[in-house]
Amino acid sequence: MKKLGSQRFHIAPGERYHLKHIDPHDDAGIDEKGEAKDLVEELQAKLQSFQQCLYAQGRHALLIVLQGMDTGGKDGTIRHVMGAFDPQGVIVTPFKVPTEEELAHDFLWRIHKAVPRRGMIGIFNRSHYEDVLVVRVRKLAPEEVWRARYEQINQFEKLLSDNGVAVVKLFLHISPEEQAERLRERQTRPDKQWKFNPGDLEDRALWHDFQTAYEDALTLCNTAWAPWYVVPADRKWFRNLAVSRILLDVFEGLELAFPKPVPDIDSYVIPDVPERQG
Amino acid sequence: MKKLGSQRFHIAPGERYHLKHIDPHDDAGIDEKGEAKDLVEELQAKLQSFQQCLYAQGRHALLIVLQGMDTGGKDGTIRHVMGAFDPQGVIVTPFKVPTEEELAHDFLWRIHKAVPRRGMIGIFNRSHYEDVLVVRVRKLAPEEVWRARYEQINQFEKLLSDNGVAVVKLFLHISPEEQAERLRERQTRPDKQWKFNPGDLEDRALWHDFQTAYEDALTLCNTAWAPWYVVPADRKWFRNLAVSRILLDVFEGLELAFPKPVPDIDSYVIPDVPERQG
Numbered sequence: 001m002k003k004l005g006s007q008r009f010h011i012a013p014g015e016r017y018h019l020k021h022i023d024p025h026d027d028a029g030i031d032e033k034g035e036a037k038d039l040v041e042e043l044q045a046k047l048q049s050f051q052q053c054l055y056a057q058g059r060h061a062l063l064i065v066l067q068g069m070d071t072g073g074k075d076g077t078i079r080h081v082m083g084a085f086d087p088q089g090v091i092v093t094p095f096k097v098p099t100e101e102e103l104a105h106d107f108l109w110r111i112h113k114a115v116p117r118r119g120m121i122g123i124f125n126r127s128h129y130e131d132v133l134v135v136r137v138r139k140l141a142p143e144e145v146w147r148a149r150y151e152q153i154n155q156f157e158k159l160l161s162d163n164g165v166a167v168v169k170l171f172l173h174i175s176p177e178e179q180a181e182r183l184r185e186r187q188t189r190p191d192k193q194w195k196f197n198p199g200d201l202e203d204r205a206l207w208h209d210f211q212t213a214y215e216d217a218l219t220l221c222n223t224a225w226a227p228w229y230v231v232p233a234d235r236k237w238f239r240n241l242a243v244s245r246i247l248l249d250v251f252e253g254l255e256l257a258f259p260k261p262v263p264d265i266d267s268y269v270i271p272d273v274p275e276r277q278g
Numbered sequence: 279m280k281k282l283g284s285q286r287f288h289i290a291p292g293e294r295y296h297l298k299h300i301d302p303h304d305d306a307g308i309d310e311k312g313e314a315k316d317l318v319e320e321l322q323a324k325l326q327s328f329q330q331c332l333y334a335q336g337r338h339a340l341l342i343v344l345q346g347m348d349t350g351g352k353d354g355t356i357r358h359v360m361g362a363f364d365p366q367g368v369i370v371t372p373f374k375v376p377t378e379e380e381l382a383h384d385f386l387w388r389i390h391k392a393v394p395r396r397g398m399i400g401i402f403n404r405s406h407y408e409d410v411l412v413v414r415v416r417k418l419a420p421e422e423v424w425r426a427r428y429e430q431i432n433q434f435e436k437l438l439s440d441n442g443v444a445v446v447k448l449f450l451h452i453s454p455e456e457q458a459e460r461l462r463e464r465q466t467r468p469d470k471q472w473k474f475n476p477g478d479l480e481d482r483a484l485w486h487d488f489q490t491a492y493e494d495a496l497t498l499c500n501t502a503w504a505p506w507y508v509v510p511a512d513r514k515w516f517r518n519l520a521v522s523r524i525l526l527d528v529f530e531g532l533e534l535a536f537p538k539p540v541p542d543i544d545s546y547v548i549p550d551v552p553e554r555q556g
Contacts, residue, residue: 176551261471273454
């Protein structure tokens with residue numbers, strides 16, 4: 001377990017993330033068929049009890065931001081890792097192309113509305129980071145607009161953090177070869193074809209522009225209060241393991257405990273229910 | 279499997295539900311340690327593929343209304359049965375005491391806002407039925423107000439059904455003895471004490487009034503487009519099995535299929551990504 005601390009996927013604020021020096025195929029020397037299975041079960045059981053406490057206590061919220069290239073595994077991570085949580089304590093918000101109403105507001109308006117309440121885990125499938133990623137790469141806003149956003153994002157995330165929302169940001173890091181394989185799968189498998197979107201091919205052609213935009217976002221918004229983690233995601237089983245491990249570390253950093261019961265809880269008498277008449 | 283059709287838990291619209299004739303301890307003669315485990319796994323796997331289709335197709339929504347006395351197992355059903363679904367396709371809404379804003383609207387206003395969009399499964403933990411249950415038993419509104427609601431509810435649910443929302447309503451039916459045991463557990467187990475609410479004891483003292491109110495709601499709102507099911511819930515494993523079976527039957531009644539892929543999907547060429555410069 002030691003070799004899979006969450007610090008493996010994180011660098012200190014101020015340092016620069018260089019994606020080409022991070023291997024998307026990394027498995028930390030863990031054996032998929034051996035220890036990995038036990039690890040996942042152990043981690044999931046712990047995550048479940050932490051979530052129960054988070055929910056019962058209602059003092060903190062956890063906000064998980066998921067970003068990555070198309071086919072990076074955002075949906076799969078939600079299904080396999082976050083699927084372990086009690087659905088009642090989880091709210092997933094996918095951010096798509098903004099609506100007319102959303103565009104009529106500042107870019108953080110729709111994000112703020114979706115922040116989880118205390119006790120809850122919120123999962124953002126894409127997020128406000130699209131406003132410094134696709135918006136930058138596809139030139140949907142002038143540079144002075146998207147450049148100002150890194151600091152706006154940092155201040156917004158600070159507000160959340162100061163108010164009981166633990167923010168954890170995960171970049172699912174895949175290689176172009178792995179993406180090609182997954183796109184081909186979507187192209188050919190009948191149960192996956194509905195996910196095939198020709199627009200993804202255009203984004204793929206802009207691969208390096210996206211990587212540069214990601215490196216800036218990861219570097220400029222890697223704060224003490226809302227850290228970025230780069231998760232090697234070519235191997236799905238390892239991605240799931242790494243994300244579980246990171247989430248567990250975040251939970252451990254919160255001070256979670258069951259709330260105090262009502263005073264004199266022992267003194268209450270549970271009344272009998274008489275036989276029903278008629 | 280045959281002996282556990284969902285019709286076991288349902289009567290025809292127009293007939294009267296008599297709760298005292300339905301055994302909360304029923305297990306349909308199924309062996310918990312034997313066939314039950316295989317059944318649950320089989321059902322869950324099927325529910326998962328149906329959900330995937332529902333989500334991909336985006337033509338229907340599924341709305342699951344959960345009602346029951348305190349400790350009836352609403353939370354547990356969500357965790358154990360609905361926990362099998364992909365969290366991205368599920369949205370759970372708990373309805374508590376209405377806020378000031380909610381009370382300033384008609385009783386279905388907050389309910390309508392929470393109706394799941396097409397492709398999604400919405401789970402209501404309590405619902406608009408509280409407005410003919412606790413509101414009636416505790417006399418929070420005059421009789422002419424709550425009496426008019428059965429028909430208002432039927433018309434509202436018809437609107438949903440006519441617009442692609444499959445509505446399924448589950449009453450988790452427990453015995454007063456089982457409730458006493460579960461309340462005692464909340465009173466004594468450190469990890470459950472936070473759920474102990476003295477107000478639940480007052481509701482327990484009104485047990486028969488609630489049962490009568492439930493019988494009316496179950497009977498008057500048991501429509502062809504939004505049927506009620508009474509789920510024996512003293513045995514948690516059987517409750518989970520029964521709910522899974524009912525949901526599966528609902529899914530089977532929808533015409534789910536993966537949507538057609540984009541035209542000429544085979545013709546798209548996945549572009550190469552050149553080596554990164556610098």
